[in-house]
Amino acid sequence: MADSLLWVVLLPIVLGFAMFALPKAGDGIARGTGIVVSAAELLLVALQYGRVGHQVSYPWFTDSPWTAAFHFGSSQIALLFCAMLALITLAAAIVTNVQRERDFMAQMLLLEGTMMGLFLARDLLVFALFWDAMLVPVFIMLVNWGEGTAAAWRFLIYNGTAGLGLLLATAAYGILAGTTDVIGAAHAQSLAAGAAWWIFVGFAFSYAVKTPLFPFHTWMPDTYTASPAPLAAVISSVQSKSGIFGFLVIGFGLFPQEMHRWAPLLSLLGLIAMIYGALVAMWHDDAKRVLAYSSLSHLGLLFLGILSFNQLAIVGVLVYAVAHGLFNAVMFLVVGYVEQREETRAISRLGGLGINNPKLGGAMMVGSMALLGLPGLAGFAGELLILIGVWGSGQHWYAAIALIPIVLAAVYMLRVLLKVVWGPEVQDLPVRPDLAWWEIVAVAPLAAALLLFGLWPNLAAPAAHDVVNVAASVAAAAPATVSEASH
Amino acid sequence: MGGYLQYVQTLDYQALLPAMIVGGTAVIALLADLLLPRRIANGTAILLGVMATIMAGLYASLSYGVHYLAFGGGFVLDGLSVVFQEIVLLSTLVTLMLFNRRGVSEDRPAYVALVLWSSTGAMIMAGAGSLMTLFLGLEILSLSLYCLCAIARDREVAKEAGFKYLVLSSTASGFLLYGMALLFGATGTVTISALIHPATGIHGLYALGMGIFLIGLAFKLALVPFHIWAPDVYEGAPLPVTAFMSVATKAGALAALARVIYTAIPQPDAHWLLLPTFIFAAASMLVGNLGALAQTDIKRLLAYSAVAQAGYIVAALAGATELGIRSAVYYLAAYAFMNLGAFAVAALLSSDREEGTQLVAYEGLAARQPLLAAAMTFFMLSLAGMPITAGFLGKIFILSTTIHTGYWPLGALLVIGSAVSFYVYFKVIRAMYARVERFSHPEVRPPSQLPWIAVAICAVAVIVLTFVPVMPGDATFFVK
Numbered sequence: 001m002a003d004s005l006l007w008v009v010l011l012p013i014v015l016g017f018a019m020f021a022l023p024k025a026g027d028g029i030a031r032g033t034g035i036v037v038s039a040a041e042l043l044l045v046a047l048q049y050g051r052v053g054h055q056v057s058y059p060w061f062t063d064s065p066w067t068a069a070f071h072f073g074s075s076q077i078a079l080l081f082c083a084m085l086a087l088i089t090l091a092a093a094i095v096t097n098v099q100r101e102r103d104f105m106a107q108m109l110l111l112e113g114t115m116m117g118l119f120l121a122r123d124l125l126v127f128a129l130f131w132d133a134m135l136v137p138v139f140i141m142l143v144n145w146g147e148g149t150a151a152a153w154r155f156l157i158y159n160g161t162a163g164l165g166l167l168l169a170t171a172a173y174g175i176l177a178g179t180t181d182v183i184g185a186a187h188a189q190s191l192a193a194g195a196a197w198w199i200f201v202g203f204a205f206s207y208a209v210k211t212p213l214f215p216f217h218t219w220m221p222d223t224y225t226a227s228p229a230p231l232a233a234v235i236s237s238v239q240s241k242s243g244i245f246g247f248l249v250i251g252f253g254l255f256p257q258e259m260h261r262w263a264p265l266l267s268l269l270g271l272i273a274m275i276y277g278a279l280v281a282m283w284h285d286d287a288k289r290v291l292a293y294s295s296l297s298h299l300g301l302l303f304l305g306i307l308s309f310n311q312l313a314i315v316g317v318l319v320y321a322v323a324h325g326l327f328n329a330v331m332f333l334v335v336g337y338v339e340q341r342e343e344t345r346a347i348s349r350l351g352g353l354g355i356n357n358p359k360l361g362g363a364m365m366v367g368s369m370a371l372l373g374l375p376g377l378a379g380f381a382g383e384l385l386i387l388i389g390v391w392g393s394g395q396h397w398y399a400a401i402a403l404i405p406i407v408l409a410a411v412y413m414l415r416v417l418l419k420v421v422w423g424p425e426v427q428d429l430p431v432r433p434d435l436a437w438w439e440i441v442a443v444a445p446l447a448a449a450l451l452l453f454g455l456w457p458n459l460a461a462p463a464a465h466d467v468v469n470v471a472a473s474v475a476a477a478a479p480a481t482v483s484e485a486s487h
Numbered sequence: 488m489g490g491y492l493q494y495v496q497t498l499d500y501q502a503l504l505p506a507m508i509v510g511g512t513a514v515i516a517l518l519a520d521l522l523l524p525r526r527i528a529n530g531t532a533i534l535l536g537v538m539a540t541i542m543a544g545l546y547a548s549l550s551y552g553v554h555y556l557a558f559g560g561g562f563v564l565d566g567l568s569v570v571f572q573e574i575v576l577l578s579t580l581v582t583l584m585l586f587n588r589r590g591v592s593e594d595r596p597a598y599v600a601l602v603l604w605s606s607t608g609a610m611i612m613a614g615a616g617s618l619m620t621l622f623l624g625l626e627i628l629s630l631s632l633y634c635l636c637a638i639a640r641d642r643e644v645a646k647e648a649g650f651k652y653l654v655l656s657s658t659a660s661g662f663l664l665y666g667m668a669l670l671f672g673a674t675g676t677v678t679i680s681a682l683i684h685p686a687t688g689i690h691g692l693y694a695l696g697m698g699i700f701l702i703g704l705a706f707k708l709a710l711v712p713f714h715i716w717a718p719d720v721y722e723g724a725p726l727p728v729t730a731f732m733s734v735a736t737k738a739g740a741l742a743a744l745a746r747v748i749y750t751a752i753p754q755p756d757a758h759w760l761l762l763p764t765f766i767f768a769a770a771s772m773l774v775g776n777l778g779a780l781a782q783t784d785i786k787r788l789l790a791y792s793a794v795a796q797a798g799y800i801v802a803a804l805a806g807a808t809e810l811g812i813r814s815a816v817y818y819l820a821a822y823a824f825m826n827l828g829a830f831a832v833a834a835l836l837s838s839d840r841e842e843g844t845q846l847v848a849y850e851g852l853a854a855r856q857p858l859l860a861a862a863m864t865f866f867m868l869s870l871a872g873m874p875i876t877a878g879f880l881g882k883i884f885i886l887s888t889t890i891h892t893g894y895w896p897l898g899a900l901l902v903i904g905s906a907v908s909f910y911v912y913f914k915v916i917r918a919m920y921a922r923v924e925r926f927s928h929p930e931v932r933p934p935s936q937l938p939w940i941a942v943a944i945c946a947v948a949v950i951v952l953t954f955v956p957v958m959p960g961d962a963t964f965f966v967k
Contacts, residue, residue: 065887129874160909171886
C-alpha cells in the first residue's frame with residue numbers, strides 16, 4: 001500500500017471522503033485542507049517523474065469472464081496530463097469561493113482522484129470504471145452549486161450513455177481478447193476485424209462525447225456555463241482531455257487500423273467543430289459560452305492533429321492539449337473573478353475593467369492571448385506543430401481550412417477583450433477591489449506553464465513517444481498481406 | 488409409506504436444517520408472544536428471529552461445496568441452493584432490522600413469525616429438486632406474504648395490496664401448477680433434472696407445460712408483461728415487507744428458474760424453449776426502467792426498478808451458460824445488498840406515523856445527514872450500474888455474458904435500459920444533493936436506530952464486492 005503511484009489515485013479519493021469529517025461550517029478550514037491536499041497531490045505527481053514506467057498491479061478477477069487487474073502505470077503521457085490536472089485543481093482550490101465549501105472541496109478532490117485513476121489506468125476496465133465514476137462528483141456539483149439542474153441532467157444523460165457504450169465495448173474486448181490488462185502493453189491482443197470494428201465504435205463514441213466532438217457537443221456549453229468557476233476550469237481543461245487521451249493511448253495502441261479507417265469521418269467532424277465552434281463563439285454574449293464554443297473549436301483542431309497520423313502533429317497535439325487545458329483554466333477562473341465582482345458575465349454589460357481592476361484586466365489579457373495563439377505562448381506552438389503535421393501528411397486542404405478558425409479565434413477573443421477590459425467604463429457596474437494576491441497566485445503558475453511550453457514545446461516530445469503505432473497504423477491499413485507479414 | 492421413510496436419513500434432515508431452524512423459530516416466536524408480557528415479547532421475537540437467521544446462515548455456509556440429494560431428490564443441496572439460501576437469509580435479517588411501528592405495534596411476534604415462514608418457503612424453493620417441493624416452498628412463501636402485505640389493517644392501501652397480491656399470485660400459482668401437471672403428463676416424473684430424457688426428445692406437451700410453467704414463474708418474479716401487480720403491492724405493504732419481497736421472493740423464484748433452465752431444458756437442441764426468457768428479459772429491462780421514470784415514491788420507484796433488475800438477471804440466465812449463472816448469482820448478491828440498503832435508508836427516514844418513501848423526504852439530505860446520503864448515493868449508483876459499486880461490476884459481467892453467449896442484442900437492450908435508469912436513480916441523488924433553501928419536509932426521528940446496522944453492512948458490501956468479486960467458482964453448481 002505504500003506505493004506512491006497508487007497514492008496518486010487514492011490520496012484525493014480517500015481524503016475527499018475524509019473531508020466530511022471536518023466541521024460543517026468551517027469554510028476556511030475546508031478550503032485550507034483542499035489546498036494542502038491538492039498541493040500534496042501535485043508533489044506526488046512530480047515525484048512520479050523520478051520513475052517513469054513504474055507499474056503497480058493488484059489482481060481483480062481472473063479468467064472468468066476474463067482477466068482484469070487494478071493495474072496502474074506511469075508513463076510520460078499519463079504524467080503530463082496528471083501534472084496538468086494537479087496544477088489546475090490546485091488553482092481551482094485556491095480560488096474556491098462557494099457555499100458549503102467543505103462539501104464542494106470534497107467533490108473536487110473526488111473528481112481529481114477519479115481523473116488521476118483514468119490517466120494512470122493500464123487496464124481497460126479500470127479505465128472504464130474511472131470514466132464512469134467521474135460523472136458522479138460533477139453531477140453532484142452541478143445540482144448543488146450550478147445554475148439550474150437542466151444542465152446537470154443533460155451532462156449526465158449524454159456522458160452516462162457514452163459511458164455505457166464504453167462499458168459494452170470494454171466487456172466485448174475482455175470477452176474476445178481474454179484480458180483487459182492491455183493499455184500500453186507491448187503486444188496487445190489482436191481482435192478479429194469485424195469485432196474490432198464495432199468495439200472501436202463503442203470506444204470512439206464514448207471518447208467523442210466526452211471530449212466533445214461535433215455533433216456530440218450539445219451538453220457541453222450548458223455544462224460549462226452552469227458550472228461554478230473552479231469546476232468549469234477543471235472539467236473544461238482536463239476532463240475534455242480524457243477523450244483525447246483515450247484516442248491517443250487506447251485508439252492508437254489497440255486499434256491502429258480502425259483509427260485509420262475512421263480517420264476521414266473523425267477529422268471531417270473535427271474540422272466542422274473548428275469552424276462551427278468559432279462562428280458560434282463570435283456571436284454569444286455570455287462570456288462562458290464564448291469560452292465553451294471556442295473550446296469546441298480548439299478540440300476540433302486536436303482531432304485534426306490526431307488523425308493526421310503524423311508524429312510531429314502528435315507532439316503538437318500534446319502541446320496544444322496542455323495549452324488548451326491551461327488557457328481554458330485561466331480564462332474560466334478569470335471569468336469567475338469578473339462574475340464575482342460585477343455579478344454578470346454578459347459581455348455587453350461589462351466594460352472598462354482594465355481601468356478599475358488593472359490586475360484583473362492583465363490576467364484576462366494573458367489568458368486571451370494564449371487562447372488566440374500569440375507566438376511565444378503554448379497555444380501558438382501547438383497550433384503550428386499540428387498544422388505542419390497535417391500539411392506534412394498530405395492533407396493540404398485541411399491545413400488550409402483549419403487556418404480560418406484559428407484566425408477567427410483572434411476575432412472573438414479580441415471582441416471580448418476590447419469590450420470587457422479596454423472598452424468604455426459602464427457606469428452602473430459596481431466598483432470592486434482588484435485581484436487579491438491569492439487570486440493571482442492561482443493563475444500565475446498556469447500562465448508560467450503556458451510560457452514554458454510556448455518557448456520549449458519539446459517538453460511534450462517524450463510524451464509523444466508513448467503514442468505508439470502512429471505511422472504503423474498507416475502501414476497497417478495498407479493491403480492486408482503487408483500487415484500480416486509485419487506481425 | 489413406512490417403506491419410503493426408511494430411506495430418509497439423518498443427512499436429509501441436515502440438508503434441510505437451515506430452513507427448519509428458521510421455520511421452527513417462527514413457532515417459538517409465537518410461543519413467546521403467548522407466554523411473555525407484550526413489551527418483552529416484541530423484543531424477544533426480533534432477537535429470536537435475528538439469531539435464527541444468523542445460525543441458519545452459518546450452518547448453510549458450512550455445506551457450501553457439498554452435493555447431496557435429500558429426500559429422494561426432492562430437496563437438493565448444491566452450490567446454487569446454498570448461495571440462494573444465503574441471499575434469502577440476508578434479506579430476512581435486514582427485514583427484521585427494519586421493523587417500523589406503523590400498524591404493527593401490536594402484532595410484532597406474529598409479524599416476525601410470518602417473515603420467518605416466508606423465508607423458510609423461499610429457502611425451500613432455492614433447493615427444490617422436484618416440482619412438488621418447488622410448489623410447496625412457493626406456497627409457504629406466498630401464504631405468509633399475503634398476510635404480511637395486509638398486516639397494517641388500519642390502512643386501506645395495505646388491504647388493497649394484500650388482496651391484489653392474493654388474487655394475482657394465486658392466479659400465478661394456478662399457472663405454475665397447470666404447467667407442472669402438463670410437464671408430469673409429458674414426462675411421468677416431477678424431478679426437475681429428470682424431466683427431460685435426452686433420448687426421447689421434446690414432446691409437444693412438454694413445450695406447452697414448460698411455457699405455462701415459465702409464465703407462472705414470470706408472474707412471481709414480476710417480469711414484464713406480468714409485472715402489473717408489483718408497484719401497487721410494493722407501495723401498500725409495510726416497508727420491511729416490501730424490502731423482503733423485492734429480494735427474498737425474487738431470490739427464491741430465480742433459483743427455481745435457474746434450476747429449470749439449466750437442468751430441465753436440454754442444450755443445445757431445445758434452445759428455442761428458452762425463447763420466453765429472452766422476451767421476459769428484454770421487455771423487463773425496458774418497461775421496468777421506463778415505468779420507474781415518473782415515480783416519486785421510493786417504494787414504487789424501487790418496484791419498477793426491481794422489474795428491470797430482475798430483467799438483467801434473467802438476461803444473464805437466458806443463455807444457460809456457466810458464465811451466465813455465475814454472473815446472475817453475482818448480480819443477485821449485489822442487488823440484494825443495494826436494494827436492502829436503499830430500503831434501510833428509507834426506514835431511517837421514517838417516523839412512527841409515516842414512512843420515509845416520498846422523494847421529498849430526501850431533499851437536502853446531504854446537508855442534514857451526509858453519511859446517510861453518501862450510503863444512499865452508493866446504493867443508487869449501484870442500482871444504476873455506476874462505479875465504484877458492485878452493480879457496476881455485475882452489469883459488466885452480464886454484458887460480457889450476453890456477448891460471450893452470442894446474444895449481444897440483449898446486451899444492447901441492457902445498455903439502453905440502463906441509460907434510461909440513470910434518470911431514475913440520479914433523481915434520488917439529485918434530491919439529496921440539490922441546493923434547498925429550506926427543508927419543506929419535517930425532520931423525523933426514526934422509531935429505531937437498528938437500520939443503521941443494515942445500512943452499514945450493505946454499503947460496505949456494495950463497495951467491497953466491487954474489489955473482491957466473489958463469484959461462485961465450483962463447476963458442479965447444479966446437481967442433477
